[in-house]
Amino acid sequence: MTPRSVRDSGTPAGAPWVRTRLRTAPGTAWALALLVLVTSFLAALFPRVVERQGTEGLHHDITAAGPRHSVLELSSPQPSLQLLPAEREEAVRGAALKTVREKARSALPAEVRPGAADSAYGFGTSRPIPAQETWLPRPYGLDPQLNYTTVSDLPHHAALRSGAWPTVRGTVTEDTDEVEGVVTEETAKALGAKPGSTVSVPTRAGKHLTVRITGVVAPGKPRSTYWSADPLFRTPALVQEPQSTPPSPDPPRYYWTAAVLLAPDAGPALLGSSGEPEMFWRFAPDASGLTAADVPGLRSAIASLEGGPGLVRLRGMAGDNAAFGTELDQILTGYATLRAAIEPVVTVAAVGVGAVAATVLLMTAGLIGGRRREELALLRARGGSLAGLGRRLLAETAVVVVPAAALGLLGALAFFGPARLWPSVAGPAVVAALVCVALPLGSVLPHRRPRLPGTRDDLMNARPSRLRTVAELTVLVLAVGAVVGLRRRGTANGDGDLLVSAAPVLVGLIAALVLVRLLPWPMRLASRAVARRRGAVGFLSLARAGRSSAGGALPLLALLLALTTAGFGGSVLAGVSDARDRAALLAVGADARISGLLDTAPLPARLVREVRAADGVRQVAAVQVMSEVPMPPGADGTGSMKNTVVLGVDPDTYAGLARTADLGAFPADRLRARKGGAGSVVVPVIASPSTAAKLGDGPRDLTTPGGDLRVRVAGIVPRTAAVPDHDFLLVDSAALTRQRTTTLLVAGDPDPKALRASARQAGGSISVRLRAEERAVFVDTPMQLGARGIYAAAVAVGAGYALLAVLLSLLRTAPERTALLARLRTMGLPTRQGRRLVGLEALPQALPAAVGGVLVGWATIALLAPGVDLAGLALFNGPGTTMPDTARLRPDPWSLTLPALGVVVLTAAVAAVQARWAGRRGPNTELRAGDSR
Secondary structure: OOHHHHHOOOOOOHHHHHHHHHHHOHHHHHHHHHHHHHHHHHHHHHHHHHHHHHHHHHHHHHHHHOHHHHOEEEEEEOOOOOOOHHHHHHHOOHHHHHHHHHHHHHHOOHHHOOOOOOOEEEEEEOOOEEOOOOOOOOOOOOOOEEEEEEEOOHHHHEEEEEEOOOOOOOOOOOOOOEEEEEEEHHHHHHHOOOOOOEEEEEEOOOOEEEEEEEEEEEEOOOOOHHHHOOHHHOOOEEEEOOOOOOOOOOOOOEEEEEEEEEOHHHHHHHOOEOOOEEEEEEEOOOOOOOOHHHHHHHHHHHHHHHHOHHHHHHHHHHOOOOEEEOOHHHHHHHHHHHHHHHHHHHHHHHHHHHHHHHHHHHHHHHHHHHHOHHHHHHHHHOOOOHHHHHHHHHHHHHHHHHHHHHHHHHHHHHHOOOOOHHHHHHHHHHHHHHHHHHHHHHHHHHHOOOOOOOOOOEOOOOOOOHHHHHHHHHHHHHHHHHHHHHHHHOOOOOOOOHHHHOHHHHHHHHHHHHHHHHOHHHHHHHHHHHHOOOOOHHHHHHHHHHOOEOOOHHHHHHHHHHHHHHHHHHHHHHHHHHHHHHHHHHHHOOOEEEEOHHHOOOOOHHHHHHHHHOOOEEEEEEEEEEEEEEOOOOOOOOOOOOEEEEEEEOHHHHHHHHHHHOOOOOOHHHHOOOOOOOOOOEEEEEEOHHHHHHHOOOOEEEEEOOEEEEEEEEEEOOOOOOOOOOOEEEEEHHHOOOOOOOEEEEEEOOOHHHHHHHHHHHOOOOEEEEHHHHHHOOOOOHHHHHHHHHHHHHHHHHHHHHHHHHHHHHHHOHHHHHHHHHHHHHOOOOHHHHHHHHHHHHHHHHHHHHHHHHHHHHHHHHHHHHHOEOHHHHOOOOOOOOOOOOOEOOOOHHHHHHHHHHHHHHHHHHHHHHHHHHHOOOHHHHOOOOOOO
């Protein structure tokens, strides 16, 4: 090639250059295209997976809440008394209410705009009216109270079981004295209603409105919004009579309440009732098209309808006093809370995997550029410009990379359903831009200055430049800032930025740079030690490892980031499991808990013996729970203190259980009471921190159901197994004069059926709770399940890229290693020693990477653990769920060590395969005249 052809990029010769290069090295082009395609596919797939899981989680939360909580309801009091009677009557008839329904529906949020299928409207009493008919049941001697409501489209939502549908006779007005209605099957069964039954409803004018029951209906879809928005439509209820002031010592009484459904045009007859009738329009939201991205807009729209411009528009349709209400905003708030808790943790995994992928792409670009170094040096010597070479390399790269990135994007779009397009496009675009920029620049920049033949950039003799030192210090400052920011702000509040999420990556980057700087020192020491020994294999392997390129930070960085990501992801998954196990243990106190009513009723001695003898039971701690024990007055003798829970326990058994469960372990001798009558000696107690602070250091008198005690605090523990979430005092049961067992804490693996059978035979209200059943309560929502799946995928993808990094690192030096083996074989080196040489040459970089990966992963988790809260990922179980404790991240030994061991084993395996493959080829094949390898 002439210098003119190299410099002139505008000549027709530019086109054959790309085609010629692709034909010359098709394997390299296909390998690069495959790597870009896979990386682009993953980059495009991640935001779609996150968005889809968010959408599925949103639909799950709305569905799980039920129609009663998600219904959109518009209500308005009865028309003003200032209107003419005819106008008031017309406003509550079915036609007028339907007109308002259509107008109001158009004003609802477009994200959940409902259809007409499960929506309902009508006019009915908002306060139940007592019914005095003698045929109505009165289980506690109280009159039942009924609601009377007109409801739209009743025949389309119910089936007539007996009688006839309600109709109106003529035109119903406020003075009409009789209307017709129906009740559901459950209401008819509970109240004894049947076709022909009548109920007299008093009015404000002193008259009575007769409501005649004409039929009994069965709901078509009992769980639909039509029937669930007001449960009384479908099912009557027993309601407790309001308590008097002061409370009566008599037991509470209950009365029946139910609904009678009237014809749509019977509403005017209710205008004179004393039940404060109101108009209502209930809409079933259609969340089928709702996505996670719509949540902020929907919350804003609901807030506007409840007390903003949207409510003003609704009042213009339904009346000046109309009100809009829904619990959908609470559902959305719970969803947003969970998403804010999960997203920062997921972002940490995404950034880690993205950094590993970017490093592998850079390694690939460096490998391709290194293989073409002599070719580019020759073109540069013949007058080729850096810009011209860069443009040609860019054209070669873009022809391969851009179509591969586009195919990866199309694959993600086809593989994972509908979602926003631009987040999916951004990932492949970044991947393509990174490769298209890195490969030409990395290949061309080393040729800015002529390089003498035979010069090496050995790891042993490398001297970092000032520019590199400044860059490393900059990265160090960023890493420190990210770690400090994550520890201070945490991930629980959901306001973490990208720098905070990149904290593990920055820590891994710093570790890789430090490891590259420190690696020459132990290698020099090892080389000096091996040089004195007999045999050439050890010395040659260390010499070869020391002559590797000083730019080996990328392989180490890729391995460290992959190991850190795998360790971090595995620790997150282990932390979620541990948090749920811990929450279940705190709820039960042991593997099983058997207790009497309210934990204070005594258990039969026979039950205690059967539980101790049951199969799988390892240890049983008998506890006497004494609740609401009044604390003695303050040390100054004034005022009274709060009540506490006193627990009578056997010191040895209970201390062993507390130590096994890690719930407030203490020495048994510290709790053991001295011999003597109760009250005659000071009894040592173990107390919770707040109780100990109230008791003070001196002896105090305590009156308990088990006897009077004089106690002194002998130890403090933060929580205890019997009452993990309450203040307490532990006392030796031997010091109690009235001993009885109210709770059994069981350690081991007992048979649940056997425990419950023994409890049933013992009689009474004895409860059996199992830790395994409490653990099963934590069912993953789609968002939690998706987040855990993302972390599992992050571990797998990180391991895959680590494998690729190892292969690329060994592939880079494979030609030189193969030529070395060929030369040594001509000198008499046995095949077995040649294989040992190849394996030992790879280990000086694999071992530091593995050990460094374990240390960096452990240090990263230890540094970031205070800022990473897994409670939302582990313990959140729906809107309104209370998370009893934070779930902190902790290093998981298996997640840290297994990937590191895998790197070492993989490196050794690849080296062995390469040595065996090279040994099968003759030296004449590898050694050629003029070969500089």
